[in-house]
Amino acid sequence: MLPAGAKVAGWDFHPLGYRRLSTAHAKKGGRNALRFFDPEMQETVNQRADLESELRNALEKQQLQLYYQIQVDSSHHTRGAEVLIRWIHPERGMISPVQFIPLAEETGLILPIGQWVLDTACARIKAWEKDTLTSNLTLAVNVSAKQFHQADFVNQVHETVQRHAINPMLLKLELTESMLQSDIEDTIASMHALKKIGIQFSLDDFGTGYSSLQYLKRLPLDQLKIDQSFVRDIATDSSDKAIVGTIIAMAHHLGVGVIAEGVETKEQLHSLKSSCCTHYQGYLFGKPVPIDEFEAQLKQS
Numbered sequence: 001m002l003p004a005g006a007k008v009a010g011w012d013f014h015p016l017g018y019r020r021l022s023t024a025h026a027k028k029g030g031r032n033a034l035r036f037f038d039p040e041m042q043e044t045v046n047q048r049a050d051l052e053s054e055l056r057n058a059l060e061k062q063q064l065q066l067y068y069q070i071q072v073d074s075s076h077h078t079r080g081a082e083v084l085i086r087w088i089h090p091e092r093g094m095i096s097p098v099q100f101i102p103l104a105e106e107t108g109l110i111l112p113i114g115q116w117v118l119d120t121a122c123a124r125i126k127a128w129e130k131d132t133l134t135s136n137l138t139l140a141v142n143v144s145a146k147q148f149h150q151a152d153f154v155n156q157v158h159e160t161v162q163r164h165a166i167n168p169m170l171l172k173l174e175l176t177e178s179m180l181q182s183d184i185e186d187t188i189a190s191m192h193a194l195k196k197i198g199i200q201f202s203l204d205d206f207g208t209g210y211s212s213l214q215y216l217k218r219l220p221l222d223q224l225k226i227d228q229s230f231v232r233d234i235a236t237d238s239s240d241k242a243i244v245g246t247i248i249a250m251a252h253h254l255g256v257g258v259i260a261e262g263v264e265t266k267e268q269l270h271s272l273k274s275s276c277c278t279h280y281q282g283y284l285f286g287k288p289v290p291i292d293e294f295e296a297q298l299k300q301s
Contacts, residue, residue: 141174177203257279
């Protein structure tokens with residue numbers, strides 16, 4: 001039986017995969033929409049299945065890499081970096097996270113991938129301890145909602161930090177506003193538990209989602225990250241400048257730091273500085289690069 005509200009006609013060589021895709025197309029067309037399963041849909045199913053299979057092997061075959069994007073303060077001194085995952089496929093080349101992260105979320109592969117990112121970032125922090133140039137740099141790691149809401153996530157982070165024997169204050173977990181829309185009490189409890197360990201928190205894409213100020217004041221945040229959609233036109237759009245100024249003022253009153261992402265021009269930087277923004281990330285300072293290039297940049301700066 002197909003789910004109510006969708007009428008699907010056509011062949012059914014692979015019942016589960018084809019019916020799911022046909023039903024998805026039917027839902028897009030409305031409750032009583034009629035959709036035939038056609039070769040185009042079959043190709044979509046095949047491509048998705050291939051990508052999922054290859055993604056399962058990507059970790060084992062060391063096709064996933066972390067790229068590092070520099071984060072600086074108002075004096076342009078390096079304060080850390082955000083780690084961004086890349087999939088370097090031997091035949092397809094670099095596959096965008098836009099393509100494989102949603103797939104990883106849907107299939108549950110985001111959990112082992114997320115743990116690999118955390119492990120790799122902690123190993124890098126440990127390696128940097130030996131050099132005065134890098135020993136105080138923080139690494140910001142993006143955490144998905146599915147990963148964060150695991151029952152044992154706090155223990156996983158604690159165990160990883162202990163295993164690598166790093167200073168936990170150099171590890172910053174980036175959460176998104178959308179994560180605050182559900183299980184807010186559990187989220188707050190987990191954040192406080194991790195904060196006791198010494199982990200830092202940054203609220204990513206701030207201003208694009210829904211953050212109740214009632215909850216915001218209860219979160220043990222160290223930083224708000226201003227979304228690049230507000231930064232893009234800040235030098236020419238008075239509304240964007242006003243929004244950014246309001247976010248920064250609120251953060252300062254809450255005792256929380258601020259970083260702006262997507263800074264690409266000197267004009268944007270000037271506008272952000274005039275609004276009292278203190279930390280920056282974007283192509284003006286450096287694009288995401290592999291670790292060798294990142295460390296070379298540090299030595300040149």
